[in-house]
Amino acid sequence: xxxxxxxxxxxxxxxxxxxxxxxxxxxxxxxxxxxxxxxxxxxxxxxxxxxxxxxxxxxxxxxxxxxxxxxxxxxxxxxxxxxxxxxxxxxxxxxxxxxxxxxxxxxxxxxxx
Amino acid sequence: xxxxxxxxxxxxxxxxxxxxxxxxxxxxxxxxxxxxxxxxxxxxxxxxxxxxxxxxxxxxxxxxxxxxxxxxxxxxxxxxxxxxxxxxxxxxxxxxxxxxxxxxxxxxxx
Numbered sequence: 001x002x003x004x005x006x007x008x009x010x011x012x013x014x015x016x017x018x019x020x021x022x023x024x025x026x027x028x029x030x031x032x033x034x035x036x037x038x039x040x041x042x043x044x045x046x047x048x049x050x051x052x053x054x055x056x057x058x059x060x061x062x063x064x065x066x067x068x069x070x071x072x073x074x075x076x077x078x079x080x081x082x083x084x085x086x087x088x089x090x091x092x093x094x095x096x097x098x099x100x101x102x103x104x105x106x107x108x109x110x111x112x113x
Numbered sequence: 114x115x116x117x118x119x120x121x122x123x124x125x126x127x128x129x130x131x132x133x134x135x136x137x138x139x140x141x142x143x144x145x146x147x148x149x150x151x152x153x154x155x156x157x158x159x160x161x162x163x164x165x166x167x168x169x170x171x172x173x174x175x176x177x178x179x180x181x182x183x184x185x186x187x188x189x190x191x192x193x194x195x196x197x198x199x200x201x202x203x204x205x206x207x208x209x210x211x212x213x214x215x216x217x218x219x220x221x222x223x
Contacts (some may be wrong), residue, residue, distance in 0.1 A: 016182045033210050042213040050208050104156035
């Protein structure tokens with residue numbers, strides 16, 4: 001079972017470049033999330049979506065954008081990469097927002113130089 | 114006060130020992146609670162949910178004290194494979210999902 005699939009696994013960007021982190025899930029989950037995790041820190045929510053066509057900002061949305069055109073896909077866009085965006089990015093999905101397990105992708109390690 | 118606080122450790126524990134971690138949360142309206150496990154350079158995975166009555170899964174026991182806003186995880190007869198970071202996770206009940214602690218790093222030594 002695929003679960004949550006993120007691509008790419010690793011990427012090096014130059015300052016000012018843009019890229020899209022892809023995330024897709026095959027569990028028909030309505031709820032999807034993007035987190036970033038810096039060394040020694042907890043996961044911080046960037047954006048989330050409660051269903052196709054609906055997205056909302058999390059704790060640290062600046063410098064990012066998302067879209068949710070289908071239930072399966074929730075891409076994260078970085079428009080002008082900055083060194084502060086060097087991090088590990090995790091996409092996750094869940095059946096509901098309450099009392100259910102969140103399933104995570106394997107992560108994308110992004111370095112901005 | 115941080116939303117979810119954990120002792121980052123590391124906890125260095127001999128194989129076979131019992132180890133306990135604690136976590137406190139600040140939002141008294143929080144609705145559900147979990148322990149996730151994260152191996153080095155891997156994604157977090159659910160270890161167990163935490164219920165008000167306490168719950169056990171094999172060598173793992175989780176407890177919740179709503180009055181003190183405190184969650185605990187006990188690992189008995191620890192194995193080398195238990196070495197990981199344990200994340201305390203709280204759901205405030207909103208659509209924005211889960212709030213994560215920074216994690217407690219556990220190292221089981223042979």
